[in-house]
Amino acid sequence: MENHFVAETTFRVRYVETDAQGFVHHKNYLVYFEEARSAYLRQRGHSYAEFEQAGYFLVVAEANLRYIKALKFDQQVTIRTWITELKSRALTYQYEVWADDQLCATGTTRHLCITREGQIATIPAFWRTLVQS
Amino acid sequence: MENHFVAETTFRVRYVETDAQGFVHHKNYLVYFEEARSAYLRQRGHSYAEFEQAGYFLVVAEANLRYIKALKFDQQVTIRTWITELKSRALTYQYEVWADDQLCATGTTRHLCITREGQIATIPAFWRTLVQS
C-alpha cells in the first residue's frame, strides 16, 4: 500500500491484565491490538461502532504474535498500528508494542468483512477510502 | 422458598484467572458464579442458551461478594448454588466457593428478566416452575 498512516495509542497496563508470573498475560496483547484498531479509526475521525451500525463486522481470521519483552503493571505502553494489506473483503493490521523505549512485542491480525447474517462481504467504499487516504 | 435445590459444579482454577499477587483475581468470582448458574440450569435438564433462544435475558442488577481465602492456580474449586428469592420478574442466587474443604468466598447475585427489547418482563411460567420444583 502506498499510504502508511500509523496510529499510536498509549495507555497503562491494568493490574487485572497481569498473571501469577507477575507480568501481562499473553492473551492481553490481542486486547491491546483491538484497542489499537479502535484508536486507528478514531484518529481518522470515525469509530468501529459506526462500522457495525452500518451492518458490517470485521471478524478475526488470523492472528500472529511475537513476545519479546514482558510488560508489568502500571507500565506505560504505546501501540503503533498500520494497515499492511487491503483487499476487497479482507485487511491486515500490523502492530508494534513499545514500553520504556523498547520493542516488547509485534503482531499482525487479518480480518474479514462480514454482514450481520455472517456472509463475507466487500468492505464498503466509504471505509476503504477512509483507511486508504 | 420451600424448595432448596443446590447445584454443585467443580472445576480447576485456570492460570489466566490469576494476577500478579499470585492468586485468583477478584473479578473471576463473578465468572465462577455465572458458571454456577449455567450448571444449575443444566442440572435441572435445561440450559441458559434455551432461555435466550426463547427471547428472554437475565441481566445482573446486583452482586455482593465476600472474599475469605484466596484461590491458587490449578486448585480444585466447587461452587454450591441455590435460589434464595424468586419473584415474578426477578430472582436471587446465593453461592458458596469451596476449595480443600474450606469456604473461600460467598456471594449473591440478583437478576431481572428482560425481553430482547430491554423491557422488564415476567419470568415465563416454564422457567419459574423449573427452578421451583
Added chain:
Amino acid sequence: MENHFVAETTFRVRYVETDAQGFVHHKNYLVYFEEARSAYLRQRGHSYAEFEQAGYFLVVAEANLRYIKALKFDQQVTIRTWITELKSRALTYQYEVWADDQLCATGTTRHLCITREGQIATIPAFWRTLVQS
C-alpha cells in the same frame, strides 16, 4: 472521614468488555473500579505499584455492585471514586459509574492491607496520610 477527595477517571468501553447480550459484562465493573483506585493514587502523586514495591498488598475482602444502566462498546465512561472508611488495617472505596450524564452503576470495595507473607498489617503511615490529606 473529613476529607473527601474524589478522583475521576474517564475511558472508553473496550470491545472485549462486551458480551453476547451486546453490553459490558458485569464482571468488568470490578475492573473499572480497580482502574479507578489506580487513578485515585496517581492523582495524589503516587502509584499502587509503589505500594507493592514497599512490601504491601491491598486485597479485596468485599465487593458490592448495583447495576443501573447497561454500558455499550465505545461509550465514554467516567468513574468517580472516593474513600468512605479508613481503618488501621482496612479501607473502603466507593464508586459511581457515569456515561452520557447518567448514573449507570454504583459500588463499594473493602480492602485489607497484607504483607508479602499474607499477614494482615497496619496500613503504613505514609499511605494513610496520603489518602487522608
Added chain:
Amino acid sequence: MENHFVAETTFRVRYVETDAQGFVHHKNYLVYFEEARSAYLRQRGHSYAEFEQAGYFLVVAEANLRYIKALKFDQQVTIRTWITELKSRALTYQYEVWADDQLCATGTTRHLCITREGQIATIPAFWRTLVQS
C-alpha cells in the same frame, strides 16, 4: 518427534467468553490453548503447578492462530493438543479446536523455559522425558 501423544480436553463455552458479535472473542482461544497445555500435563500424570514449584516457568514467545468457524455460548468444545518441537530450552505446542464435528480453529504456541530470575534455562530432564515418552 517420534512420539505423538495427543491430549484431548472438552469443556463448554462460558458466557463471559462471548462478545457483542455473539460469538467467542478471539483472545479466548489463547485461554483455551493454555487450558489444553494444563490438560496435556495432567493427562501425563503431572501439573504445570509442579513445574513452577520446581523453580521454572514456561513463557510464551510466539503464538499463531487461524480462526475457521466461530464458537457460541454453551457449545461443547474439544481441544486436541500435541508437541511438535522439543528443543533444549524451547518447545512448541500445536492445537485443534473442534465443536460439532467441525474444525473451528488451529494454532501453535512456542514457549521458552526460564528460571524465577528470568534467565532462559534448559528444560529439566524430568519434564523433557515426561513429554517425550
